[in-house]
Amino acid sequence: MRAKVTAIVVAVVFVAYAVLIGWRGVLLIKDGSAIGFVLGIAVLMIPVIGAYLVWREIEFGRHTETLARELEAAGGLPVDDLPRRPSGRIDRAAADEAFGRYKAEAEAAPGDWRVWFRLATAYDAAGDRKRARAAMRTAIAQHDHAS
Known part of the structure; x- marks a missing residue:
């Protein structure tokens, strides 16, 4: 909101x-x-x-x-359960670990918009906004193509 x-x-x-x-x-x-x-x-x-x-x-x-x-x-939204620092930012090591999992998903199913969406959230959690937006654009394009 x-x-x-x-x-x-x-x-x-x-x-x-x-x-x-x-x-x-x-x-x-x-x-x-x-x-x-x-x-x-x-x-x-x-x-x-x-x-x-x-x-x-x-x-x-x-x-x-x-x-x-x-x-x-559909129950496929990533859960925001990564540990945070006192400042509220996500712990970098935890974000990197989650990122590896989502990247492997995207490599295994590159045509699925859902994995690109989750990868975008992982990039965002890791602080890489540029790649997060690029991955989200890929998810949007694949979703629009599938619809």
């Missing part, structure tokens, strides 16, 4: 930012000079690119949540 609230707040702040920047772009275009026109178009591209990136992140989160609900309903 906290992630959804954060996403909504970010989207609202982005919309306000896009409107303000977009208005500046329009003012530059109305300036009448060639440089103002080019700068205005460039400024208008900022909210367009930003909107695409925000949309992409929201879609990634929506797909991830869908997969998590489906996996939970």
Whole structure:
């Protein structure tokens, strides 16, 4: 729930930012000079690119949540039982051990989105966000392909 609230707040702040920047772009275009026109178009591209990136992140989160609900309903969601340090972070040695198990699963069944989902959670627990997102994208693509 906290992630959804954060996403909504970010989207609202982005919309306000896009409107303000977009208005500046329009003012530059109305300036009448060639440089103002080019700068205005460039400024208008900022909210367009930003909107695409925000949309992409929201879609990634929506797909991830869908997969998590489906996996939970089937009883295949990984249990978060790894030991934690006093700071709340997962113990690295325990995360590495769990990661090995999930990686072996993914190597044994590379076409199963469920193992890629679990591998993504293992990467995340180990602190490797880049690989976690890549594994989750693989899970999403395989789920969409299987559907």
